[in-house]
Structures are given as C-alpha cells and as structure tokens.
Amino acid sequence: MNIVGSSVSFTVGIVIGVIANRALESAKENKVIDKEKLLEESFGEHVYASRFSLSQAKDWIKVRKDSIDNGSKALILKLTSKTLKDLSVEAEISDDAENYIVIAIVETTSGEVEDTLLVKYDELDEKLEELLIKGDGSLVVGR
Secondary structure: OEEEEOOOOHHHHHHHHHHHHHHHHHOOOOOEEOHHHHHHHHHOOEEEEEEEOHHHHHHHHHOOHHHHHOOOEEEEEEEOHHHHHHOOOOOEEOOOOOOEEEEEEEOOOOOOEEEEEEEEEEEEOHHHHHHHHHOOOEEEEEO
C-alpha cells in the first residue's frame, strides 16, 4: 500500500459529505448538533485509543487489502469542524467532542463507502500527525 496523496479526492469528499449530511437531516431541528452523535450516525460506533498510530491505521487497512487491490482507496481523515465544512457539511457543531479520526474504504468508481472505522483518541503519533498536517487533515492510501 502506498500513500497516494495528501488531499481528499473529489469523489471521496462527496461520498463522506453525503453520509454526514444524511445524519444532519435527521437532526435538522437542533441548532447545535452533538458532534459525537453525528459522527456515530455517519460512521458507526467509535473505538477508543489513548494514542492512535499510523501503524494501527495501516493494520486496519491491510485487513481490507482485497478492496485496495481491486481499486478502492482508503481515506484517513481527521474530523474537525473545518474538515466537515470542507466536505460541505453545513452545521454548527458543538466543540465538546474533539479528537476523532475516520478511516474509510471507498470504491473509487462508484464512490460507495465499503467500510469505516471511527476512532476517538487522546493523541496521534508523530508520523500520522505529520502526514495529516501535510494533507490539511486528510490522507488517501491505495495501490
């Protein structure tokens, strides 16, 4: 697996934005949306890691190697109000829940999300943090 790019591709961004916007539709009456609830409705229940590393992300992606070999891409995205806004998720999101990262396997032709992992963490390891900073909060991995 190679790091393909440090920015979210157009298709992947649209897909993730559509998923998050579906969750927003169900919570439309609220002015302020609970970020944790929005994220779990969009990406599934979170797992917790006190320190999340690049090798942990790679291990999760390696289990889905067949999808990557068949042309899918893995997206690693640090979820912040800014990255959600970049994905066209228009909402005033509460600041009480921070430190989330999502890894998604996305079929590049159809844009279908095959699998996701939502991680709530206390800190990221230096390697992963550096790559995400370079990519403005995102990283695309593929063949």
